[in-house]
Amino acid sequence: MSALTSTRRYFHSHVKARIAALLVLPIFWLGVLYLGSLAALFITSIWKIDTFTSKVVREFTLSNFIDILTDKAYFNVTIRTVGVALSVTIICALLAIPMAFFIARIAKPKSRPVLIALVITPLWASYLVKIYAWRTMMAPESGFLNWLISPLGLSSPGFGLVAVVIGLTYLWLPYMVLPIYAGMEKLPESIIDASSDLGAKPARTFMRVILPITGPAIIAGSLFTFSLSLGDYITVQILGGTFQMLGNVVYQNFALNLPFAAAVALIPVIVMMIYLASVRKTGALDNL
Amino acid sequence: MNISRTTRFVLWSFMIFGLSFIYMPLLLVVINSFNTNKSFNWPPTGFTTIWWEKAAVNTGVRDAIMLSTLTAVFATIIALILGTLAAAAIARYDFFGRDVISLLFVLPIALPGIVTGIALNNVFTNFFGGLTFFTIIIGHATFCIVVVFNNVAARYRRMGASFEEASMDLGANRLTTFRLVSFPMIRNALVAGALLSFGLSFDEIIVTTFTAGAGQTTLPIWIFQNLFRPNQAPIVNVVAAALIVISIVPIYLSQRLTQEKK
Numbered sequence: 001m002s003a004l005t006s007t008r009r010y011f012h013s014h015v016k017a018r019i020a021a022l023l024v025l026p027i028f029w030l031g032v033l034y035l036g037s038l039a040a041l042f043i044t045s046i047w048k049i050d051t052f053t054s055k056v057v058r059e060f061t062l063s064n065f066i067d068i069l070t071d072k073a074y075f076n077v078t079i080r081t082v083g084v085a086l087s088v089t090i091i092c093a094l095l096a097i098p099m100a101f102f103i104a105r106i107a108k109p110k111s112r113p114v115l116i117a118l119v120i121t122p123l124w125a126s127y128l129v130k131i132y133a134w135r136t137m138m139a140p141e142s143g144f145l146n147w148l149i150s151p152l153g154l155s156s157p158g159f160g161l162v163a164v165v166i167g168l169t170y171l172w173l174p175y176m177v178l179p180i181y182a183g184m185e186k187l188p189e190s191i192i193d194a195s196s197d198l199g200a201k202p203a204r205t206f207m208r209v210i211l212p213i214t215g216p217a218i219i220a221g222s223l224f225t226f227s228l229s230l231g232d233y234i235t236v237q238i239l240g241g242t243f244q245m246l247g248n249v250v251y252q253n254f255a256l257n258l259p260f261a262a263a264v265a266l267i268p269v270i271v272m273m274i275y276l277a278s279v280r281k282t283g284a285l286d287n288l
Numbered sequence: 289m290n291i292s293r294t295t296r297f298v299l300w301s302f303m304i305f306g307l308s309f310i311y312m313p314l315l316l317v318v319i320n321s322f323n324t325n326k327s328f329n330w331p332p333t334g335f336t337t338i339w340w341e342k343a344a345v346n347t348g349v350r351d352a353i354m355l356s357t358l359t360a361v362f363a364t365i366i367a368l369i370l371g372t373l374a375a376a377a378i379a380r381y382d383f384f385g386r387d388v389i390s391l392l393f394v395l396p397i398a399l400p401g402i403v404t405g406i407a408l409n410n411v412f413t414n415f416f417g418g419l420t421f422f423t424i425i426i427g428h429a430t431f432c433i434v435v436v437f438n439n440v441a442a443r444y445r446r447m448g449a450s451f452e453e454a455s456m457d458l459g460a461n462r463l464t465t466f467r468l469v470s471f472p473m474i475r476n477a478l479v480a481g482a483l484l485s486f487g488l489s490f491d492e493i494i495v496t497t498f499t500a501g502a503g504q505t506t507l508p509i510w511i512f513q514n515l516f517r518p519n520q521a522p523i524v525n526v527v528a529a530a531l532i533v534i535s536i537v538p539i540y541l542s543q544r545l546t547q548e549k550k
Contacts, residue, residue, distance in 0.1 A: 008461060008462075008463075011462070015381065016383070018381070018462075019377050019381050019383050022373045022374070022376055022377035022381075023373070023374060023377045023389070025369070025370050025373060026370045026371070026373055026374035026377075026393075026433065026437075027374075027389070029370055029429070029430070029433065030392050030393065030395070030396065030430070030433065031389075031392060033411075033426070033430075034395070034396060034404075034407075034408075034430050035392070035395075036411070037404075037407040037408050037410065037411040038399075038403070038404075038407045040407065040410060040411055040414075041403070041406060041407040041410050044410065095302065095305075095306055095309075098298070098299050098302035098303070099302055099303050099306045101299060102299040102300065102302065102303045103303070106291065106296060106299055106300075107303075113543070115303070117539060117543055118307060118310070119306075119307075119310065120539065121310075121535065121536070121539050122310050122311075122314065122535075123487075124487055124535035124536075124538050124539055125314060125531060125532045125535045126490075126491045126507075126508065126511070126528070126531045126535075127491050127492075127493060127508070128491075128493060128508050128511045128512060128515070128528075129314075129317065129511075129528040129531050129532060130313065130314070132317070132511070132515060132524070132525075132528055133313035133314055133316060133317045133528070134313055136313075136316055136317065136320060136330075137312070137313050137316060142330060143330060144312075144316055144330045146330075147330045147331065170309065170310070170313070173306070173309075173310070174310075177306075202291055202292070202295065223398065224397075227397070227398050227399070227400065228400075230400055231399070231400015231401055231402050231403060231494075232400070233402060233494075234493060234494060234512070238515065247400065247402045250402050250403075250406065251402065254406055254409075254498075258406075258410065261406060262406070262410075265400075265402065265403045265406060268399075268400045268403065269399060269400075269403055272398055272399055272400070276391070276394075276398060280391075
């Protein structure tokens with residue numbers, strides 16, 4: 001019996017060995033390399049730095065966390081960041097639900113793939129290009145938006161909170177439309193008919209039947225819009241003016257005070273963990 | 289469902305608003321790449337192709353495109369292998385810790401890029417002897433695996449195990465079954481995952497910022513470095529416009545793929 005055949009026999013009769021063989025490399029990459037790096041980073045957050053050399057000193061301290069918890073500025077930036085991430089998620093949902101509904105239920109079946117393609121296309125355009133485009137849109141005096149709305153007596157809000165929310169909404173909108181569209185397309189017509197046969201008006205059918213069934217899809221979409229907004233710092237740099245989010249605080253401290261940056265970076269991770277834990281039960285993670 | 293004309297009109301308006309919201313800024317970039325005015329004041333002052341000519345001979349741009357392409361190719365190859373292995377294990381077997389592992393495969397996308405970035409940076413500089421070209425690939429592969437995994441796992445779940453079981457009942461071993469039965473069925477998912485993974489890697493800037501060695505300028509990093517330099521602004525704009533136009537290629541490919549399925 002050749003070595004190859006005996007190996008095959010072995011895997012054939014040992015299920016666990018088969019699973020292990022399939023998983024050893026992926027687990028090594030994500031479980032050891034990636035999780036290990038995350039663990040190493042967060043261990044760093046209980047160390048301090050030598051104030052002269054900026055080198056990490058491996059000595060236990062809780063001062064990074066005490067600083068974050070006692071300085072009101074970090075509390076404010078956390079609230080601001082979660083607020084922006086939530087606003088972006090809500091605006092994306094408010095835009096995406098009617099768009100997805102239109103594509104899945106009102107547009108002619110023939111034009112559906114075209115409309116979906118139109119929504120997805122910008123996903124392939126570069127992240128920076130899109131934010132850059134909004135820079136030219138939002139520029140305070142000579143920008144396109146200003147030119148567009150100045151006849152109405154309005155002026156562009158320029159760079160700051162509003163521009164950041166618009167930019168992030170723009171970036172992540174397709175991630176919201178796609179899962180909701182997929183959810184609404186799967187919806188059998190018979191359920192909708194049943195609801196209206198039983199006397200529900202379209203608005204009620206929408207609120208009580210369509211929305212609950214597409215709930216997991218909306219949550220799946222929100223996972224992207226929320227998480228991607230939560231950690232962003234580049235959009236904030238380009239469109240935010242002096243506006244700052246958690247990512248900017250991490251970025252600024254990264255080179256000079258890694259332990260502190262690690263402690264701040266723990267905030268979005270904890271927020272995300274809470275978010276993931278609370279949506280896991282809805283089955284939204286299988287909808288990604 | 290009977291939808292009133294007013295509702296239809298409102299929904300239609302949302303669609304039109306959504307699409308113009310999506311396309312207006314992109315269109316603006318393309319138009320501005322022919323604008324004679326260097327600071328892109330709106331409306332444009334005149335038509336010129338000089339920025340396109342300058343961008344075409346810009347060596348910085350060319351090198352950056354090369355580097356980004358190489359990175360994306362390697363990251364995608366790693367992602368295809370590891371993502372498919374993991375998807376096969378999780379979709380076909382039930383084992384202790386399976387839920388934890390599927391959660392692990394969402395993490396690199398669910399956690400902010402800057403966290404992944406500084407975590408890898410910390411480990412690379414302290415234990416792996418610093419940042420190079422290869423550390424960018426490792427960083428990118430980490431989130432590309434997730435994309436391939438999601439695509440392939442979804443396909444595995446949808447196609448069920450009966451074809452593979454039939455193949456093995458008829459005497460084919462596991463490798464042959466994979467080659468002749470599973471692989472043809474997941475091929476489209478692999479291509480879709482590869483396209484997405486290539487696109488993500490080519491475009492990634494946050495993880496790249498923290499994992500790129502000195503002088504390793506990928507295209508997004510090049511754009512970011514030159515974004516605030518007034519002299520380079522028109523070239524950046526042309527690169528942006530070109531990227532918008534090129535992005536039609538993967539769309540076309542993925543549309544072809546979905547049509548094949550039907």
